[in-house]
Amino acid sequence: DQQVKQNSPSLSVQEGRISILNCDYTNSMFDYFLWYKKYPAEGPTFLISISSIKDKNEDGRFTVFLNKSAKHLSLHIVPSQPGDSAVYFCALQRGGSQGNLIFGKGTKLSVKP
Amino acid sequence: DTAVSQTPKYLVTQMGNDKSIKCEQNLGHDTMYWYKQDSKKFLKIMFSYNNKELIINETVPNRFSPKSPDKAHLNLHINSLELGDSAVYFCASSQDSLGQFPYEQFFGPGTRLTVL
Numbered sequence: 001d002q003q004v005k006q007n008s009p010s011l012s013v014q015e016g017r018i019s020i021l022n023c024d025y026t027n028s029m030f031d032y033f034l035w036y037k038k039y040p041a042e043g044p045t046f047l048i049s050i051s052s053i054k055d056k057n058e059d060g061r062f063t064v065f066l067n068k069s070a071k072h073l074s075l076h077i078v079p080s081q082p083g084d085s086a087v088y089f090c091a092l093q094r095g096g097s098q099g100n101l102i103f104g105k106g107t108k109l110s111v112k113p
Numbered sequence: 114d115t116a117v118s119q120t121p122k123y124l125v126t127q128m129g130n131d132k133s134i135k136c137e138q139n140l141g142h143d144t145m146y147w148y149k150q151d152s153k154k155f156l157k158i159m160f161s162y163n164n165k166e167l168i169i170n171e172t173v174p175n176r177f178s179p180k181s182p183d184k185a186h187l188n189l190h191i192n193s194l195e196l197g198d199s200a201v202y203f204c205a206s207s208q209d210s211l212g213q214f215p216y217e218q219f220f221g222p223g224t225r226l227t228v229l
Contacts, residue, residue, distance in 0.1 A: 034217075041222065041223075042222050042223075043117070043203050043205070043219075043220025043221050043222050043223055044156070044203070044220045045219075045220065046217045046218065046219075049217075089156065093216065100146070100158045100161050100168070101156075101158065101218060102158075103148075103155065103156040103157070105153070105154050105155055106154055
């Protein structure tokens with residue numbers, strides 16, 4: 001039973017354009033929403049997060065949007081760069097749960113020069 | 114300096130064997146985790162552990178056991194390996210500070226386990 005869904009397994013974008021990665025979740029009990037980035041043969045690395053009381057968080061080229069009513073999370077990367085090519089995981093965290101993350105299946109982003 | 118390291122990177126073994134994967138973090142964190150990424154690419158929590166509490170995901174077979182000799186290490190022991198245990202196992206750590214959610218977790222590079 002998937003609590004976190006990333007329905008697009010892959011996404012291809014031209015360098016300089018916007019990349020939009022989407023994530024849907026089923027349970028409203030989560031307090032924090034995170035994005036991780038993963039290169040081949042490496043572990044995931046933290047990218048950006050948002051708490052459930054906010055609807056937007058921005059960090060440089062990366063912006064995360066949260067729509068709680070729709071149970072939908074998105075990551076915008078603008079402008080996209082070839083170095084952004086990686087697998088992006090959406091992850092949810094519940095307060096008081098010792099930090100356990102519930103991950104989506106990931107979306108592989110390819111940014112073409 | 115590697116923040117979270119795992120050994121070995123690759124592990125190939127026969128069914129029925131017992132094996133261990135080691136994890137070390139030099140970040141001074143007090144909570145460590147083990148995740149499993151299966152063939153369908155889902156990353157799932159197996160254990161989380163700090164010096165106070167071990168939390169086990171109830172779906173993890175008791176053939177899997179975490180062992181923490183000290184705060185910087187959380188090793189994963191697996192007994193009687195089965196074909197379905199083949200996966201990539203990731204160790205992670207975070208600073209468990211109350212009121213400072215979200216807990217950013219730092220991951221190791223992963224150990225690819227293949228059971229033949």
